[in-house]
Amino acid sequence: MNARLYRALYRVRRLEEEVARVYATDKIKSPVHLSIGQEAVSVGVCDALRPSDVVFGTYRGHALYLAKGGDLNAMVAELYGKATGCTKGKGGSMHLIDPEAGVMGMSAVVGTTIANAAGYAYAFKARRSDAVVASFFGDGASEEGVFAETLNFAVLKQLPVLFVCENNGYAIHTPQARRQGKADIRGRAEAYGLPAERLDGNDVVGLRQRTAEVVAGIRAGDGPHFFEVTTYRWREHVGPGGDYQLGYRPLAECEPWVAADPVRKLAAALPAAEREDIEAEIDREVAAAFAFAEDSPYPDAAELMTDIYKEDADAFAAAQG
């Protein structure tokens, strides 16, 4: 399991480091909100999910997309704005989707997908499926009305949904304590009737284990569950670099998180040869994905006016023969 988790963690980290490196060339045509430092949350939870389970996420969604099995080539091509991207260059980094892998969407408007996840879970329940939905969002989203409304509905209907609040402590540049009169997201979830717990976002193995237990219960009809996972965003809100020079948070605040980096810790726990094999394979895969994006064409001009309505897509498909 450690090798599998390391592989998933390293893959997200490596991919995003490459995104950050390439970003300066302006080949990427989409603002990027990097997950670096937060990868273990998506990796730990998604490792315990099945391919048929579904996730919804946020504009900081690279880690979730990859952890749930989203196609890597289509993701990098999407960042490049190419026709081979997962949304043909129409959605960009903030709207990644891969329905075949159960990645059902991400929103640039904070909190928005929480309700979509609950609705999807309602459909699972209505169809007597034992699949579950995992809804990922940040601490800022917990201040939106849709958060409170959705938690109430999920409890009312006992929906098969796992809420995963990735609490990285900041909404852009504003710390949680300056936004929440009572900075206890777990407690608020519990007040709505959800079993809710706070977990360490660097403990990828622990997250994986706890998710497996909880999801088994959800599949068995236990109803919704809530994780508040503490984590930390190492880099700036949007863009490839750091932002400690802005002064809204001290570099020292990040240091314990870097010291506890699960990517490095898990790497150290693996036999060197095994680790090197994994890294070499991922390095090749990431390089191939960027080459794929580079070599892919931009979408045709006609794509501007397709996919607005179903009829447009049908007409376009007919015209393409």
Add this chain to the structure above:
Amino acid sequence: MPSPRLKDKAVERAPRPAVERTLSFVDAVREAADLEMARDPNVVVFGLDVDDPKAIQGTTRGLLEKYGPERVFGTPLSEDAMTGAAIGMALAGLRPIHVHIRMDFLLLAMNQLLNVAAKSRYMYGGRVNVPLVVRAMIGKSWGQGAQHSQGLHGMFMNVPGIKVVAPATPYDAKGCLAAAVRDDDPVLYVEHRLLHFQKGPVPEAAYTVLPGKARITRPGDDLTLVGISYMQTECLRAAKYLEAVGVSAEVIDPIWLSPLDIDTIAESVERTGRLVVVDTAWTNCGAAAEIVAQVAERLQGVRDLRLKRMGFAPTTCPTTPPLEDLFYPNARTVAAAARDLVEDRPCGWLPAERADLQGVAFKGPF
């Protein structure tokens, strides 16, 4: 200005069977939902109070008993999250009908409707469907006031990706709801509370009135009256007032506002040269403005035109009857404006109210 008579154009009508049954608008809506739920197990109906004893004026009556609480349920007072949940259900392949007893409540759900429902197909590169129907009612008369009276359909016409339909007859109420449910895109289904009282011919079998086709509801030569939603009723009455003074009005019901059948309207105006669009909404940047603008773009330089928008007075809807009466266009004010356009001068004419052309209204006290 002379009224040019062009070639006779067949009046467009959806096919109707020889044997007609009369149904109220309310029962037509209920029957459409019933038939669609029976046809497709993915159809679900929910919203505030859809399962309460009043059953949304009766439009959802009997559905709970027939289809059970998983497919028909009242919701928490959470328009934002319930709209988001409806989208999630639609992404998963259900076909939700989300009911709002007043359109004003949609303002609590705009993020989900315009940022998610309308955009998902495009921003996800055509990889998802959002077959969502949102039923929303416009209130009028007897103290509906500022927050129970708004016609906000123009806001939705402004945004690509969501369709808008505003049926004005029981026949179209049934056919449009069925079409909306079967559509793979989100549809805002605009109802007007006063239309609920209407009765009209409605076939028993299921049928659809598909997007993008207007209907000429009364042929005429001197001007074109386009009436949206309940204002279709007022326009047909206005045509009778006008007939009495020798003015022949052609009346068109656009039915679907997005996609809009501008061809039928523009062809009519090309014949008549005069257009009055009457909306149950404000005119600025609204459906009436859009229709007038598209006709003007199409026909400028082709022929001389006289154009007018009518709708809510540009103020907030008051409750007191003397002021509320002034807030809305009605058959007589529409007729007066139309005659001014036809004679190309202010005629100072307002027809005396005829008993046979009076409107219905809410009767108090509640």
